[in-house]
Amino acid sequence: MASESKPPFPPFTLETAKQKVKAAQDAWNTKQPDKVKLAYTPDSIWRNRDTFLTGRDEIAAFLREKWSKENGYRLRKELFAFTENKIAVQFWYEWYDDEGQWWRTYGLEDWTFADNGLMRKRQMSGNDVRIAKEERWFRDGVDVNAVEIGEKHW
Template sequence: MRPPLPPFTEETALTKVQAAEDAWNTRDPERVAAAYTEDSVWRNRDEIFTGRRAIVDFLTRKWAKENGYVLRKELWAYTGNRISVRFQYEWHDESGQWWRSYGNEQWEFADDGLMRRREASINDVAIAESDRVLTGGPVTLPVP
């Protein structure tokens, strides 16, 4: 069980979104993957894969490349066993170039509260380090 469980209310959807943000900011692939069903289906940009092991492998590759990763998620909509979020994260590559990645995710949950489907669309924008906004605690996400 991974509370809160569907069907979601505004309060429980907000709790689920914050839990996801907190987990992703650990950059711990095993911890993040534990929130998904064993057969979870993911679409992330142009990659589609299934299963917790594939999630761990994907996140390990992702965070090996995305240095200084900081993420913020914001509830967009919810109904029944589904939640939609918008998000931004900032990171820098090996050359020191900073990026802000903007995206939307659609989540579908099993009855036990584990996520069984994640669809993510993401765009990257090069930024100067001085343009970073996601360096500390909670922030309001700027509109791109």
């Protein structure tokens, strides 16, 4: 649909780039693939680690599969850099597998936006690190934005 849009729109300022990052974080934390996919252009292209996707239907299918395996998923995204229509983010998320092993995923993403504010390209690189349940940052009841993340955590 040509009338679709998702503010804020490029060109981004520091404030609007931060708003875009937190909006993405909040949407992903819903774990609702059919809601999340609407932030992307209908022909959006993705690279997620070694997986390449095109279009909203592939994005939604990928997210359904992802969140069916990543139990207890909680995500934090922070602005890393931006230009007029591009944003780079660093992210951390925690989840546990079917055996109950907790993981923290660290990574970077770069995003390119269409003029209507929908993301037309997303590239993600990430690494999964095994953690003990007691090492979790994003425990139940904790605001992911309030967790202090610094070099001491690496």
